[in-house]
Amino acid sequence: MAGGLGFKGFTAVVVLAASLLPGIGNAFQVLPRISDVDRKLTSVGTNQWVDGLGIWLVGNALPMIKNPLHEAITLNALGCSVQAGSEAECVTVAAIKQHQVLLYGVRWPDDPPFALNRSDPPRTSSCNPAVTLRSTAQPKCWATLFSDAAATAKINLKKDPASPAFGPGDYLLYRSHFGDLQFFHAMAAHDGELAAVAQRRMKSWAQFLWGIATKTLPTGKFVRDLEPAALGEYFPGDITATNLLATGIVEVRKDLSHVAMGALLHMVQDSFSQAHSGRGAETGAMCPGSPRFAQPGRIERFYSYAGQAGSAHDREDTFASLNVHTLQVSPTVVDASKGFLALWNEGASWDEAEKLFDCVFALQAPGAAAGPGPFVN
Template identity: 30%
Template sequence: MSDHRALQAAMLGICLAVGTAAPAMAWKLTPEATTTERRLAAYSASRLQRAINSGAFWGVAVVGHPVHEDITRRALQCPADGAETPGCEFDIRYQVAGVRWNDDPAFKFLPGRGGYAGCTAGQTVRLVTQPMCWGQVFRHGESAAGRGVRMTGANSNLLVRSHFGDLQFLHAMAIADGEAPEQTRRNVLAWAEFAWRTAIGEPRFDSQRMVASLPIDGFAQRFRFNQGWRIQDLFALGDPSARRDDRLQRIALGSLLHVVQDSFAAGHTQRAVPVPGSTCAGRADWPAPGPIVEFHSYPHQDSRKHGRADQPDALAAHLLGAQPNVIDVVRTLAELWRARTAWDDARPYLECVFMLTPDARPASPGDDYRPGAFPDPALWRG
């Protein structure tokens, strides 16, 4: 086989390897690399490895559907679709980076965490910089979770924890089957508080603050194995350009928006239909979305069905349904953020967005998302 054909085969193999991991997270984003990340990806790489990495990056990008990005741009850039209004924020690159973060948080590959091809101990890993390593770590995490292994800061990195472990609330999902809906909601709202207070620039939530010592219930326990992490290490590992406080604030907002957006995807939650005329906290300008009947949990879902619930056609069907829809909710949050609304004043709206029905159920994969379930579910809801 010629070198050219060998290279083509290697590129295809990596694309397929990473692509098999992607459906579980549905790749609702189109991965992009910052200038810093592209330089890191090329640093000290052989000519062949650079070509392989380039092929893998291309392969992953084309299988993606930028649903999260679409929602974020439509909600943040203008108050009404197609309107050109003074005050629209057209440069939202860091909010979009934050929306991507929940699906692809940078992590340092530590010694003793597996002998995967393409992984080098001590390197910072993201999909766009080390696709071979990223794909293998992701698939290993998915397999371990399916066997019942509990993923925490003691044994796992951020990528695995967010998709299969103790940080699944970053996707508005329960940590495990059977988790009480009140517990999942507490986890979601604790993250919302952290992200919001960081996003509005509260003095105790600047880039150098230690995550494990933040004054939020549950955070010290959640990050007790990550005692040295600062907020900038959480959101901007390997990317010095993102470490300015104003940029981290936008990334934090994007991370919160990701959680909110996922909560309207039927693979993540089951919502009731909104009650016409109902509002949040008595505010006429805060229409209430449908309350949550169940937070789903991922490890025992059919990954293909979960992925289909995050596709553009699912979002389009959702936007034709009852209001407020996901874009309406994100716009309200954007308005509150632009006004630098204090957490105590923004909290009632987020509590309403994640309101539970009186008969909310413990977490499960969701009847429509179990392997073999038929027919396919109605995708986005609420």
Template identity: 30%
Template sequence: MKTLLASSLLALGLLSFTSPIWAFKLKPEGSFIERKLATRSQSEWEKLLAAVAFRGIHKVGESVHEEITNRILGCEGDADICGAPDYEPKFAYVLAGVRWNDDPPFRFERGQGDFGGCQNGATVRLNTFPRCWANVFKDGEKRSVNGVSLNADTAPLLVRSHFGDMQFLHAMASKDKEDADKVLKRILVWAEFTWRTSLGEFPLSATVKDVAVPGISEFFQTKGWSVQDLFALGNPHVRKPDNMAELAFGSLLHVVEDSFAGGHVERATPDERNQCPKMTTAVPMPGKILEFHSYINQDSKKHGDDDVRNAFSAAWSGARPNVLDVGRTLNTYFVRRATWDEVKPYIECIFTLHENVRAASAGEKYARD
């Protein structure tokens, strides 16, 4: 029993450290779709470790992304209602897409993934192999601090999205001093890819690096993943075209939501006189971007302080348009299946750079002391 307790506490410790880096926080268990995978893939031993680990995450994690997304999609209840992953089952696939950016599934091939809790050939997610997930995450953080370049050749998607070349999935730069134009370009590439995927323009069997989106191959050139592999690896519950469309849209929503989190992006106060250019109707412009932050030299606690619900609530009641206004406008385009050419000007407006935009840094408020 002492050995069991010690191992359980170890799992708790491994997972507790992860929450501060996350963007607006997520509820670790996920929706009923993700919980199905957990119950099928875990042994009784892993379930016990996961149960203890999830309790640890609950102490520092909140369902902020779920609440933002549910409110964008129409929820008008209090935080407990709108923050529930299962608030509205028809939103489940969009929420799965929002969660994907923080928890993209990955799989180790034979001879790789020599971490506790990992299995060769198994698809790893936070709620299916939590010990493995935590060990991989921690290893990625260490390698990042040591200056290792984390890309398609050296790291799984989980590590790349949090510490490597794909931090644009959280509206962040991949390193200090990176030009804002470069970060913006990557965000727009991802926006086009996810939007056109949501419209069904690419077969799910299409190889990601070969789809007709300029710039997408930069991140998947050495991988033969299909669109389905990228978003639904090991998850047969989301592979219908309509479900995949919502999942892709959710991934884009995550980037937009994170761009309103202070630890990720510094925005100017919105100017009510500014309207989005190139639009056929008058649409207010959100605050222009002064800086995309970089995580490598941030204090994780300071970063996390602006990812909790209190920070979201303050932003929600502040200057408009806020994250909910922007998300709801974007959702209207999605609901009516607007083309990429039609929605692109609005996405460019969301990420408009300020005239005095700066290169990436930790941000004065979030830098380590």
């Protein structure tokens, strides 16, 4: 047909679509939102056709395939009133616009923006080192690097299964999904890591985020020089909270407190996903240090994503799984999110928030070793 794509063009679109879909979104799936900045960057980039098509796919195709679970959980916790099992109804355009920056933070751990190495950029034409990398600005490049991270992680873990596949010096996308920063998602850094060790990583991250969220930590000083000191192990270079949470995302920098709170909620919510951690049954008890909050089931073990099959992992991160959870469990992931939001709105100190963290992330077996769990092909 004149003026149409034709068979070859259509085939190219299908192939590109398929290449963009796998692996987008670790944990409870997130629904990407395209900003005007993303579109403008695409129009001046070196991969205008590919990234333009990719942005269309992210904005139109992915919402039909991926589930905005983090958004639904967060909006429900913020006051959206729906019956248990109907959390998806909370995701509306109006609600997303109202809480846009907080939801950016909730999505951040799955798609953290970062700068590509300009002196040694990825060896693929789909990546433009002048543009901050995130799935909504360079979707083809993002998918290419994610696939490379998955393949490289398997190689690295075969060589040294007792260490994270990636660490400082590697791209944030590699580290957060397959390496030492898997605590962003309430997961262990590698198979064999003890639950107590993984929990300590998560607690350090939570303390840091709480400091940014409550504006008691500066956003312009290097992370390595801030409390908790343990976090400096993961960010030893010249990186600030602004660099970490908002590289290339100028529009959210004035509200980094909301971004940090969203990132904390993400970790809390992921800890209830059965593909991230195995939880026991709730007992009906209240939190020992914060009796105003009900205690969730204790965590029996954390899992590591690098050894899991993505398809098996993703089966736990659907609205069907969320609905089963909220219909049969109390307190739920929504209740835990409400608790942290309540303390944040009250301006609570970390000493108070720590009590809730200790309750939500309480361990059944501190010595339990991480592994892929049943989420393998």
